[in-house]
Amino acid sequence: MLRGEGSLVGIFRLFVRKRMAVAAGCLAWQLVGCNSAIGVTPNIQVPANYRNWPPFIMNVDRATTSNPTVPPQIRDIYLNQAGTAVQEGEAFPDGTVFVMDVFGVQQDGSGNLQLDDNGHPMKDKLLKILLMGKELGWNAYRPALLSTGDWLYFAYQPDATTQITSGIDGCFDCHLTLSADVDWVFHYKDYFAARASAAVASP
Numbered sequence: 001m002l003r004g005e006g007s008l009v010g011i012f013r014l015f016v017r018k019r020m021a022v023a024a025g026c027l028a029w030q031l032v033g034c035n036s037a038i039g040v041t042p043n044i045q046v047p048a049n050y051r052n053w054p055p056f057i058m059n060v061d062r063a064t065t066s067n068p069t070v071p072p073q074i075r076d077i078y079l080n081q082a083g084t085a086v087q088e089g090e091a092f093p094d095g096t097v098f099v100m101d102v103f104g105v106q107q108d109g110s111g112n113l114q115l116d117d118n119g120h121p122m123k124d125k126l127l128k129i130l131l132m133g134k135e136l137g138w139n140a141y142r143p144a145l146l147s148t149g150d151w152l153y154f155a156y157q158p159d160a161t162t163q164i165t166s167g168i169d170g171c172f173d174c175h176l177t178l179s180a181d182v183d184w185v186f187h188y189k190d191y192f193a194a195r196a197s198a199a200v201a202s203p
């Protein structure tokens, strides 16, 4: 019986410690709001069918790069159905997910770009899959000044299952060069221009 009481007390202590840890987390984040799930950072896996999603911007040509550490790339960006409900001038709705396929480009043995008949670089192997998604309150996982609204960023190897967890702060740094008026989304304006000309699906 004593042993039983002892373990109950142990469980209670554990419970209190857990609650205190959550409370401390909330205190640290009080300026940016507190989410009861703080401590469990959300994750988004690569959705199985994302290449059937509405295209956001396709064939973004990053074959010529001034940064020697970044290999030449071509990027395809998909937007999930929830995201297509966005109206121009507004932020993307909660539940929006972007998936970006990052491809290498075809080069000859000397590193010269191989061009198609129209003079465009051609996709090579998939290098990475990058995602960003938002849910209400996800900004609680970032210090206020370093958050891009409620967006969080995720990266995967081309196998779509091996997650890349290093370098995620760099995603915020670069997307932070944008601002709330485009919801920290590159090509925000291009998207609406394309949607107006019915080049991409609208809701």
Ligand code: HEC
Residues within 6 Å of the ligand: 060, 062, 075, 077, 098, 099, 100, 130, 131, 132, 153, 154, 155, 167, 168, 170, 171, 172, 174, 175, 184, 185, 186, 187
């Ligand atoms: C050096 C700047 C830079 C860094 C670092 C960066 N991005 Fe981006 N990201 C861009 C640009 C620019 C685009 C738009 C595509 C283009 O024009 O190449 C983009 C687009 C995206 C998109 C498509 C939605 C949109 O805004 O157009 C996703 C998803 C994305 N990035 C995720 C990530 C993730 C995840 C990381 C970190 C692993 C990351 N990015 C790091 C510059 C950056």
